[in-house]
Amino acid sequence: MKQLVVLSGKGGTGKTTITAAFAHLASENPGTRAVVIDADVDAANLELLLEPQHLETQSFVGGQTAVISADLCTDCGLCANVCRFHAIGHNSGRYVVDAMACEGCAACMTQCPSRALSMIPRVSGRWFYSLSRYGPLFHARLSPAEESSGKLIALLKQQAQTYAAENHLPLILVDGPPGIGCPAIASVSGADAALVVTEPTASGIHDMERALDLAAHFGVPAQVCINKADLYPAGAGTIAEYCRQRAVPIIGRLPFDASVTEALVRGKTITAYCPDGGISQALRAIWQDILVHLYAIEAA
Amino acid sequence: MIIAVASGKGGTGKTTAATSLALSLAPEQRVLFLDCDVEAPNAHVLLHPTITQKKDATILQPVVDADRCGMCGMCAEVCQYNAIAVVGQRVLVFPELCHGCGSCALNCAWGAIRETPHSLGTLAYGHTSEGIRFASGTLHVGQSWAIPVISQLKESLPASADETVILDAPPGTSCPVAETIRDADFVLLVTEPTPFGLHDLKLAFELTSELELPTGVIINRDGIGDARVDDFCAQAGLPVLLRIPMDREIAAGIAQGIPLVTLKPAYRAQLKETVLALAEVSL
Numbered sequence: 001m002k003q004l005v006v007l008s009g010k011g012g013t014g015k016t017t018i019t020a021a022f023a024h025l026a027s028e029n030p031g032t033r034a035v036v037i038d039a040d041v042d043a044a045n046l047e048l049l050l051e052p053q054h055l056e057t058q059s060f061v062g063g064q065t066a067v068i069s070a071d072l073c074t075d076c077g078l079c080a081n082v083c084r085f086h087a088i089g090h091n092s093g094r095y096v097v098d099a100m101a102c103e104g105c106a107a108c109m110t111q112c113p114s115r116a117l118s119m120i121p122r123v124s125g126r127w128f129y130s131l132s133r134y135g136p137l138f139h140a141r142l143s144p145a146e147e148s149s150g151k152l153i154a155l156l157k158q159q160a161q162t163y164a165a166e167n168h169l170p171l172i173l174v175d176g177p178p179g180i181g182c183p184a185i186a187s188v189s190g191a192d193a194a195l196v197v198t199e200p201t202a203s204g205i206h207d208m209e210r211a212l213d214l215a216a217h218f219g220v221p222a223q224v225c226i227n228k229a230d231l232y233p234a235g236a237g238t239i240a241e242y243c244r245q246r247a248v249p250i251i252g253r254l255p256f257d258a259s260v261t262e263a264l265v266r267g268k269t270i271t272a273y274c275p276d277g278g279i280s281q282a283l284r285a286i287w288q289d290i291l292v293h294l295y296a297i298e299a300a
Numbered sequence: 301m302i303i304a305v306a307s308g309k310g311g312t313g314k315t316t317a318a319t320s321l322a323l324s325l326a327p328e329q330r331v332l333f334l335d336c337d338v339e340a341p342n343a344h345v346l347l348h349p350t351i352t353q354k355k356d357a358t359i360l361q362p363v364v365d366a367d368r369c370g371m372c373g374m375c376a377e378v379c380q381y382n383a384i385a386v387v388g389q390r391v392l393v394f395p396e397l398c399h400g401c402g403s404c405a406l407n408c409a410w411g412a413i414r415e416t417p418h419s420l421g422t423l424a425y426g427h428t429s430e431g432i433r434f435a436s437g438t439l440h441v442g443q444s445w446a447i448p449v450i451s452q453l454k455e456s457l458p459a460s461a462d463e464t465v466i467l468d469a470p471p472g473t474s475c476p477v478a479e480t481i482r483d484a485d486f487v488l489l490v491t492e493p494t495p496f497g498l499h500d501l502k503l504a505f506e507l508t509s510e511l512e513l514p515t516g517v518i519i520n521r522d523g524i525g526d527a528r529v530d531d532f533c534a535q536a537g538l539p540v541l542l543r544i545p546m547d548r549e550i551a552a553g554i555a556q557g558i559p560l561v562t563l564k565p566a567y568r569a570q571l572k573e574t575v576l577a578l579a580e581v582s583l
Binding site (some may be wrong): 008009010011012013015016040041042043045048063064082084100103104105106107110111142145146147149150178180181182183184186199200201202203204206207210213214215217231232234235249256258261264265267290291 | 327495511557
């Protein structure tokens with residue numbers, strides 16, 4: 001079983017469009033049937049293209065939050081003093097926990113002389129097992145302002161791996177989040193290969209470097225796909241030179257193409273909406289190369 | 301006034317809008333610009349600041365003095381993150397799991413735990429040629445926890461009363477966004493008129509509603525996609541404060557690091573008006 005993660009650093013470079021196209025292309029061949037994960041858990045968009053039917057919905061308990069029992073509290077303020085996250089304040093005559101700021105460290109609970117503090121599980125979102133038109137999809141919805149996105153992604157990955165193993169599916173496709181922090185780390189760790197989708201803009205290039213650094217940090221081999229490559233050809237040249245120096249292969253270039261938005265508005269993957277278009281052909285070629293690359297890793 | 305520019309979906313044009321907002325006010329007005337997208341900070345690409353000072357964003361992490369340690373295991377017991385463990389006759393600390401809460405040190409009966417700063421990222425301070433005070437945070441590659449970098453960036457540079465503060469937020473709707481926008485007077489949500497843009501705008505609006513923050517919308521790449529973002533804004537009572545059309549010239553200019561108001565100076569007046577409108581709403 002192989003795991004491919006699609007990353008970018010910068011948001012909006014085309015991760016989801018490309019992952020959805022791969023999910024479509026993977027489903028066309030019985031030998032490459034994939035389990036798909038949407039790891040962008042606080043802004044998950046893959047379902048808008050894959051039309052999943054939710055077969056299973058579960059609550060996600062990501063951590064814990066301190067609560068203060070007003071009956072036991074003697075108003076000594078020690079809890080507020082030890083909290084480094086400014087999560088305990090004095091409000092209308094009593095100490096209260098700001099659940100959003102609470103990190104669940106329990107330092108307050110260990111220090112409270114009157115045992116007025118306890119920790120309660122924190123439901124931070126929901127996750128779903130769905131069947132999409134291109135196969136199984138594991139996705140989630142983190143509640144607004146919640147943390148623990150890394151834990152939620154790790155859970156999705158674990159579920160997807162179990163499913164893939166039980167059903168003999170050879171591939172897990174991960175639509176990663178933007179950035180390089182907690183959710184990106186959870187997405188990249190354990191992957192066999194990373195596809196970094198960038199665009200030829202100064203920001204896209206800057207963040208691609210950080211995404212490549214992240215993949216390298218976790219020992220995951222990466223390849224680069226330049227989206228909207230014709231928008232600013234000089235930028236595409238800069239990316240090519242940078243990748244050459246770093247010995248990172250550029251697996252393909254995609255043109256700026258208005259049909260991508262048309263397909264999105266119709267809720268379709270670009271490869272299904274416009275199978276013979278230039279961009280779909282380019283995506284097919286990239287997908288074939290990725291399969292070869294994943295296979296080569298296995299051979300090595 | 302503190303204006304946060306956020307989005308839900310990434311790549312909708314937050315930094316494009318935030319930087320041009322700052323540039324439309326300066327140098328006549330005093331502006332403080334904070335790039336809080338510490339995982340992928342890009343405002344410098346458009347504002348070209350001169351950086352004059354850098355420092356680390358840190359949290360305190362435990363160092364165990366083996367001579368004093370009584371091997372009782374209390375530190376490991378109280379740690380909620382499995383960041384400290386007693387293995388054989390040694391106490392191991394796993395820095396990437398530690399949240400710097402200090403519980404281990406507080407609960408060590410032997411006084412064996414000392415805490416030292418551990419760097420999560422870099423804070424950079426400077427100014428632009430237009431006189432904008434500029435600061436940005438950059439999370440180190442391999443570090444997972446962005447929150448302290450954002451909060452220390454904001455704490456380290458308090459705004460003066462006559463300054464307009466512009467916060468360039470990270471994408472998404474989770475804790476780094478909440479940390480960035482929670483003390484804002486107004487949140488501008490930048491979106492694009494596509495199903496992705498709409499879906500994430502709804503989520504971002506859920507967040508600003510939960511935080512009870514006045515919110516308005518900027519529609520970028522107006523003309524692509526469909527009218528559903530407009531329909532949603534009308535239904536939800538979300539004011540659309542600015543539209544930036546889909547224009548390859550703008551896209552190519554931004555790609556090269558040229559700000560919107562430099563490419564199309566007409567936006568300067570529009571953005572100024574937007575800020576005036578916000579000042580009225582948030583008062």
